[in-house]
Amino acid sequence: MSNILEVANVRVRFRSQGALQALVQGNSDPYIDAVRDVSFSVKEGETFTLVGESGSGKSTLAMAVAGLHKAAEGSILFNGDDVTTMDDDAMQTYRKQISFMWQNPVGSLSPRLSVGSLITEPFKIHGLKQQDLRAESDRLLKLVGLPAHFSERYPHQLSGGQARRVGVARALALHPKLIIADEPTAGLDVSVQGEILNLLNRLQDELGVSMFVITHNLNIVRHISDQTAIMYLGRFVELGDTDAIFAQAKHPYTLALLSANPEADPDAQINRIELKGEVPSLLMRPRGCEFHTRCPFVAEGCDQTFPPVHSDNQHWLTCHYPR
Amino acid sequence: MSDNVLTIKDLSVHYATNAGVLKALRHINLDVPRGSIVGVVGESGCGKSTLIGSIIRLLADNADVPNGSIEFEGNDLIKLNQDQMRAIRGNSMSIVFQDPMSTLNPVLSIGRQMVDIQYRDKKSYAEKLARSTEMLASVGIPDPAGRLKQFPHEFSGGMQQRISIAMALQANPSLLIADEPTTALDATLEVQIIHLLKELQTNMGCSILFISHHLGVIAELCDFVVVMYAGEVVEEGSVRDVFHRPTHPYTQKLLQCDPAVIAEKSRHLPTIPGEIPNLVEVPPGCVFRNRCEQAMEQCSTVVPLWDECRPGHFVTCHRARE
Numbered sequence: 211m212s213n214i215l216e217v218a219n220v221r222v223r224f225r226s227q228g229a230l231q232a233l234v235q236g237n238s239d240p241y242i243d244a245v246r247d248v249s250f251s252v253k254e255g256e257t258f259t260l261v262g263e264s265g266s267g268k269s270t271l272a273m274a275v276a277g278l279h280k281a282a283e284g285s286i287l288f289n290g291d292d293v294t295t296m297d298d299d300a301m302q303t304y305r306k307q308i309s310f311m312w313q314n315p316v317g318s319l320s321p322r323l324s325v326g327s328l329i330t331e332p333f334k335i336h337g338l339k340q341q342d343l344r345a346e347s348d349r350l351l352k353l354v355g356l357p358a359h360f361s362e363r364y365p366h367q368l369s370g371g372q373a374r375r376v377g378v379a380r381a382l383a384l385h386p387k388l389i390i391a392d393e394p395t396a397g398l399d400v401s402v403q404g405e406i407l408n409l410l411n412r413l414q415d416e417l418g419v420s421m422f423v424i425t426h427n428l429n430i431v432r433h434i435s436d437q438t439a440i441m442y443l444g445r446f447v448e449l450g451d452t453d454a455i456f457a458q459a460k461h462p463y464t465l466a467l468l469s470a471n472p473e474a475d476p477d478a479q480i481n482r483i484e485l486k487g488e489v490p491s492l493l494m495r496p497r498g499c500e501f502h503t504r505c506p507f508v509a510e511g512c513d514q515t516f517p518p519v520h521s522d523n524q525h526w527l528t529c530h531y532p533r
Numbered sequence: 534m535s536d537n538v539l540t541i542k543d544l545s546v547h548y549a550t551n552a553g554v555l556k557a558l559r560h561i562n563l564d565v566p567r568g569s570i571v572g573v574v575g576e577s578g579c580g581k582s583t584l585i586g587s588i589i590r591l592l593a594d595n596a597d598v599p600n601g602s603i604e605f606e607g608n609d610l611i612k613l614n615q616d617q618m619r620a621i622r623g624n625s626m627s628i629v630f631q632d633p634m635s636t637l638n639p640v641l642s643i644g645r646q647m648v649d650i651q652y653r654d655k656k657s658y659a660e661k662l663a664r665s666t667e668m669l670a671s672v673g674i675p676d677p678a679g680r681l682k683q684f685p686h687e688f689s690g691g692m693q694q695r696i697s698i699a700m701a702l703q704a705n706p707s708l709l710i711a712d713e714p715t716t717a718l719d720a721t722l723e724v725q726i727i728h729l730l731k732e733l734q735t736n737m738g739c740s741i742l743f744i745s746h747h748l749g750v751i752a753e754l755c756d757f758v759v760v761m762y763a764g765e766v767v768e769e770g771s772v773r774d775v776f777h778r779p780t781h782p783y784t785q786k787l788l789q790c791d792p793a794v795i796a797e798k799s800r801h802l803p804t805i806p807g808e809i810p811n812l813v814e815v816p817p818g819c820v821f822r823n824r825c826e827q828a829m830e831q832c833s834t835v836v837p838l839w840d841e842c843r844p845g846h847f848v849t850c851h852r853a854r855e
Contacts, residue, residue: 263719264690369808370577399576399746400791404802407792411800426719429793433802453798470720472727472749474794476772484728485721488689 213287214388214420215252215275220245220284222267222274226493242492244270246444248284250437252388257414257421259431259452261467262441265489268424269313271441272390275422276310277301288388306336309381311391315373315398319365325351325376326361332383350379354409371402378409382417390422395430407433428467432456440464443492443500450525460520460532462505499530507531537604538708538740539565539588544601546583546592553813557583558764561601562839565708570734570741572755572772574748574787578809580764581744585712587611588742589628590618606707623650627701628710632717633693637685643669644681647700668699671736672729691722695729702733709734710742715750727754748791752776760784763809763820770846780848782825819851827852 222245232240245267252258262268273279275286277293286293288304296304309332312318319328329350330343348358354375365373374394381389394410395403411434414421425431431438432452439449440463448461459465466483473480485504490496496503502512509531517528546558558580565571575581586592588603590610603610606625610618630636638646647665648658656664662681669677672695685693694714701709711730715723731754734741745751751758751772758775760768760783768781779785783805788794790803807824810816819825822832832851842853 263721395792400748400793401576401787401805404790404792404804408800408802408804415800427793428720432798433792433795433800466721470724471793472724472747472753474748474752474776474788474791476752476776478752482724484724488691488722 212254213251214254214289215258215422216285216287217251217275218249218285218287220248220271220274220281220286222270222279223282244444244492245274245281248441248444248446250439250446250449252420252422253436254387254420255414255418256436257410257423257434259423259425259435259438260441261425261428261431261438263426263489265492266441267444268426268441269392270444272310272392272422272424276308276390277304302336306384307386308388308390309384309386311377311381311389311394313393313396315370315377316365316368318377319373321365323364324361325363325365325368328365328376329361329379329383332380336384338384346383350383353382353413354379369402370398371405374398374402374406375409378406378413382413382419385417386419388420388422390424392424393426394423395425395427403430410434428464429471440467443490443495445500445528446526447501447529448525448527450527454525458525460525461527461529462507462533463501464527465533466506499528507533536567537564538567538606539563539742540602540604541588542602542604544587544603545599546580546587547597547599548593549595549597550813555812556764556815557596557812558587559815561766563759563766563769565740565742566757567707567740568734568738569756570731570743570754571757571759572751573742573744573759573761574746574751575761576746576787576809578763579761581761582712583764584761585628585710585744588710589622589626623701623706624653624704625706626708626710627704627706628712629694629697629701629714631713633690633697634685634717636697637693639685642682642684643688643696647681647696647703650700651703653704664703665699668703669696671702671733672696672699674699691718691725694718694722694726698726698729698733702737702739705737706739708740708742710744712744713746714743715745715747723750730754748776748788749794760787764812764815765820765849766847767821767850768846768848770843770848774843774846778843778846780842780846780853781821781850782827782852783821786824819849 221243223241223243226242227237227240260268274281281294326347330347333341347361351358351360356375395406435452438452438455439446442463448464466485469482483506487504490503498513498515499517502508512530517530519528520532541561541563544561548555548557573581598611644665648661651661666677674680674695715726743755755772758772759766762783768784779788786805792802805824818833818835819837822828837849837851839847839849840853842848
């Protein structure tokens with residue numbers, strides 16, 4: 211199967227100081243790297259999941275893929291075309307083929323528009339006025355399992371799960387080839403989380419759409435994802451087939467995330483890998499391995515040199531002492 | 534004196550809305566034994582926030598409490614006036630909210646805020662500052678004296694939540710209400726906060742009423758669990774009873790359908806079909822029956838009683854004794 215998205219060595223930078231301030235303080239590089247040297251690819255019809263904690267650069271990377279942030283280095287190839295060098299016309303065509311599901315299900319819907327207008331808005335934006343919008347709205351609502359009369363409702367009349375379904379319908383409007391979903395289950399009740407994950411899986415089976423999913427909950431990933439990457443401080447620390455990550459994660463950070471899931475059993479014996487402290491600032495990245503300040507297995511050399519890359523059989527990670 | 538810090542008996546809360554009277558809580562019974570952690574689990578719309586609001590008496594203006602009592606340290610909170618209530622809030626009862634960023638005032642330093650909330654004590658500023666330093670240290674913030682001068686935006690989310698816990702515990706309350714304190718945090722920080730709460734509870738001996746929709750967190754932290762659904766308590770008991778032998782169909786479903794708990798890879802996850810009933814016109818019989826797979830004929834007519842199916846394990850279900 212061919213790759214629909216190929217991301218190579220992407221770096222996204224933000225300015226941290228003004229030009230004058232940087233000059234006065236003698237700072238020759240007044241930038242922070244929110245995403246640094248990230249490479250991955252998404253196969254057609256597959257789901258790629260990106261896992262990481264707040265501030266790890268997940269959403270920044272997703273926005274770079276959607277062309278909303280400019281990548282400072284590297285290339286983002288969508289069906290062979292480089293997103294980073296697209297002109298406005300090409301960008302508009304590109305955006306017709308991808309769609310974004312934003313994090314906050316209710317907040318990403320305009321409170322002044324009815325559900326029917328919301329899910330047919332993409333047609334208007336892309337100038338597809340000849341479509342029968344009424345029929346399209348009915349089709350999309352049916353696709354995500356909502357009754358047709360919901361098109362009359364307004365976002366405040368929806369529950370969190372229903373609002374998320376409307377977000378999915380809106381993302382599907384233009385038959386996209388790639389859906390970028392930022393935290394599709396965040397803020398939803400556990401019983402509704404399952405519904406949304408089932409919905410995403412069903413749509414992928416029916417429509418063959420590729421998905422790029424972002425989440426901080428590693429434990430929901432195994433149900434939807436084919437490939438998983440773990441991100442820490444803007445870099446990937448581990449990347450591989452989802453089954454391999456769950457069966458034999460090797461990076462201490464991945465192991466910590468996996469074990470951080472409290473089990474619904476009061477007598478469960480959890481061999482928890484607990485992380486100390488907080489995520490370091492992007493302004494002062496730790497020397498050597500960037501995870502060594504919180505790593506429970508820190509050993510000689512971790513604070514000195516950047517860890518080597520281990521790569522075999524589609525399983526990639528950077529660590530001095532993989533488990 | 535009973536050995537309960539908080540005893541809620543037959544509490545109902547109604548809201549007057551345009552659509553009619555919304556019966557948000559109906560005949561709630563809940564005990565918080567002294568020195569224990571009681572978890573309240575339930576999904577959106579089950580009345581968790583209304584329950585907290587009625588305990589701290591900060592309900593919306595259109596709320597009405599037609600019956601019930603909330604006994605706390607010998608007082609019925611429902612009968613107290615605003616001044617008496619103000620003397621209790623933040624003193625013998627305090628609360629940690631879900632979002633630490635909106636709990637803290639962004640334009641005042643942490644130290645100032647921590648000193649301000651000790652306004653009841655007749656101590657000098659220096660003594661209050663020392664107390665604040667001590668509290669910050671006890672929640673594991675490095676260099677507490679130095680960080681008192683900093684502002685909320687200079688702390689990460691996990692640290693902000695530690696600070697709000699420190700502030701809530703400053704007056705040595707006998708009851709701490711924690712309203713989803715880990716929901717806004719990442720998984721690894723969530724674990725840190727749970728351990729911190731458990732440690733502080735052991736050291737300071739306060740009781741905690743812990744509200745969450747995360748079953749795993751409840752199982753790990755709490756001694757007793759109360760499961761709420763659509764404004765009613767459907768099951769109550771010790772953590773082991775409820776998690777090992779869930780008796781109410783809703784609890785059973787809830788435990789089965791958490792996608793994070795299902796270890797087998799599955800593209801068809803179990804869900805609870807249907808929706809929460811309209812609480813303006815509460816349907817007769819069992820409130821869960823239209824989503825229940827085990828519903829019988831009498832479920833649609835007879836309201837199930839609050840029944841002790843095993844010692845200390847209560848449930849409202851017609852099939853509880855099967």
